[in-house]
Amino acid sequence: MMDKRLTRSDYLFAVTFIFMLVFALGTFFFGLKMGQERSAAKYEELLTKQNEGSKTYGAYHQQYLVSYYHTIYQPYREFHNKWFDKLGELESNPSADASLIMKELSKLAKEKYDQLSAKSMPDSSPLLQEGLQNYAKSLKLFNEALGNFQAKANSYKGSDLIAEMDKDAYLTEAKKYALAAQKNYYDAILKWNETENAQLKHVDVTKELSLNDWSTLSLNMKNDYLANALAAAVNYTPYTPQDLSSRIDEMVATGQARKMNLAQVQQVIDVLNATDAIRTGDFIRSKSKWYPNETLPQLPFFFSQN
Structure with a gap:
């Protein structure tokens, strides 16, 4: 029979192999720990810089306003624009399938609600947080109310259906939440403007304003005043405050x-409302004429009609 006993060299090889394996594992875990510590330190440094930036620029830094525009405001406006497009179709086209329109709008409201429900805003920016919540509540109510109208929509002619929708309590609440969210956003824009101009003139947005006082205000203050006025009147419009x-x-x-x-x-x-004299895009069309030197955040709706 073959001798299966291990030789001294076999033992030495085995011990050396085990030692090298332990050494390699130790080196790996040491490197992993060092990497984690460095990553943690780097993340801590980034957080510190962010916090310092928040202290310097305030809770409504332009990057927050821009992020809100693209992730919250723009998705809502997609529903908002479709809403007015479809209402126009109901009014102008007697053969329009009202039930299908209700279904499409309800579905879009649900899609945008789901989209916004997955978003968040920094705790340091309560106006933006509240705006997100209000837009989400608005979409949820639009979805539910339009779903209720779907079955009976075709029993009305277009103008009568719109009149019924104007009287619906759930749709009225949906509009109120949307207008409150719009007010939140323009309030936040004004907060940003305050960091750029500490001497910014303010007015009481809850009181009547004379045209003489109006003319002394910055555009951001004017827009904020109007956003508050539209919300107070529950004036849900296709156009923007600007x-x-x-x-x-x-x-x-x-x-x-x-x-x-x-x-x-x-x-x-x-x-202006009684004569239907306001159109979406009026601000962009007249911006260079009336507002060549205004301080505005880099938000798309101040620079492009789209």
């Missing part, structure tokens, strides 16, 4: 407001 600002400023600059004996901002708003 579109309305530009039309008011045009009325003042051209003397139309004076010729019509209008002295208060709300009076001008009422006239």
Whole structure:
């Protein structure tokens, strides 16, 4: 029989192999620990820089406003724009399938609600957090209310269906939440403006404002005033506050407001709405004329109609 006993060299090889294996494992775990510590230190440094940045620029740094625009505001506007497009279709096309329109709008509201529900805003920016919550509540109510209208929509002609929808309590609440969210966003933009201009003139957004006082305000203050006014009146419109600002400023600059004996901002708003004189994109079309030197955050709706 073959002798199976291990020789001295076999033992030496085995011991050496085990030693090398232990050494290799020790080196691996030591390197892993060092890597984790370095990563933690680097992350801590980034957090410190972020916190320092927040202290320097405030809770409404431009990067937060831009992030909110793309992840919260723009998804909601996709539903918002479709809502007004479809209402226009109901009014202008007698053969429009109202039930299908209700179904499409309800489905889109649900999609956008799900999209926004997966998003968050920094704890340091409560206005943006509240805006996100209000837009989500709005979409949820739109989804539910439009679903309820789907079965009976085709029993109305277009204008009558729109009149019924205007009376619906759930749709009214959906609009209120959307307008509250819009107000939150423009409040936040004004907070950002305060970091750029500590001497920014403010007004009480809950009170009537004369056109003389209006003319002394920055565009961000005007927009914020109008966002608050639209929310208070539950005026759910296709246009933005800056579109309305530009039309008011045009009325003042051209003397139309004076010729019509209008002295208060709300009076001008009422006239513009009654005559359907405000269009989406009015701000962009007149920006270079009326606002060449305004300080604005780098948000797409201040620089492009789309």
